[in-house]
Amino acid sequence: MREIDAKIITETVAQMCIDANNILPDDLCELIDDCSKKESCPLAASIFDDMKNNISAARQMNIPVCQDCGMAVVFAEIGQDVHINGASFEDAVNAGVAKGYTEGYLRCSVVSDPLKRVNTGNNTPAVIHTRIVPGDKIKLTVAPKGFGSENMSNLKMFTPSASRQDIIEYVADCVRRAGSNPCPPLVVGVGIGGDFEYSALLAKKALCRSVSLRNPDPDYALLESEMLDAVNKTNIGAQGFGGDITALAVNIETYATHIAGLPVAVNMGCHVTRHTEKLI
Ligand code: SF4
Incomplete structure (x- = not known):
């Protein structure tokens, strides 16, 4: 012992x-930088620049x-x-x-x-x-x-007859209804399976996974990319001003579920989706 x-x-x-609070994960900073180069809307691109300046100022000055x-x-x-x-x-x-x-x-x-x-x-x-x-x-x-993004989270108890497309559209619709409230560009955490409360926990865990790691199951990795495309088609853009990049990543976590159910939870993460790990 x-x-x-x-x-x-x-x-x-x-x-x-x-x-x-003061230092965003390196992989998230790199993804924000990569996505800012892909943004074709000049206003959204300038907001990405403001975000990058803010993130590096916080790191240098050790402030949130x-x-x-x-x-x-x-x-x-x-x-x-x-x-x-x-x-x-x-x-x-x-x-x-x-x-x-x-x-x-x-x-x-x-x-x-x-x-x-x-x-x-x-x-x-x-x-x-x-x-x-x-x-x-x-x-x-x-x-x-932060609760600007937490308040935009959602959970739906689908039945097993729901199609893959139904789930993709549900996630995109959650993002569409959230608009600028969760401070996009987002990291979208999706929990699929378990029961009512466990799907929400899976969605929160999904936000704690590195944005550079895809789901290890190739089928769910593909679903992450399909959801990301659907979310980015909403054209909400950085801080809701319109643009190509509404989300930086969609992370899915899954668990076994009941034959009669298909819970899907969406935990909205903002562009400062913060997490740090330590082993003691
Ligand atoms: S950036 Fe995130 S934590 Fe900050 S106000 Fe927006 S939603 Fe809240």
Whole structure:
């Protein structure tokens, strides 16, 4: 059994919150750069330039890429041979989120109750998803999620008679109805399968996958590319001003499902789809 002090989890999560907000993943920056060269609309191309300048200024000055520093979503794969000393895992993570958001001067956007709406002042609690896995390590993913894009997410319980084209059109329609609200160009996370809540979790996990990696199943990799084409045909463009590039990538994650169902969830990610990983 490996012993891990809860303080290590807290310090790691604190730094990850700051890094995720201030430094976009390299693969996402490269994709934004590549897509900006393909954009034929001059206004959209100039918005891409503004975005690139903003991303590099944030990196150089160590300040957030966006004023909405998001709700902290934390995925943890916890080795079954790990014992955490000093605090519960969730308390350690929330202490890290509080430290990272206050010491890193990140905007705190979390209210303690969805109807009473009092800001907690330190961006806690985080949304924490844990999975017990073999081994003696903890893999952490911190993905701060802005709600301009989160609010445009959607879920549909299709029946198995739905065609591939029905699903592609549903995803494109979600993007069309979202318009400029999720700050395009987007990363679109799609979860297919599982049940009602698990499809939404798959869609969130899809946003945490590198935009340079396609689904390992060639059929789903093709579906990602077909969905991306359909989304880009909406011509919403960068920040909704029209253009060729509405989405940078569509990432699909799948899971087994019931014979009577076909859940499809769309988690909208903006052009600052942030996530960082660490193994401790
Ligand atoms: S949707 Fe993304 S880019 Fe737009 S305000 Fe929210 S976090 Fe920022």
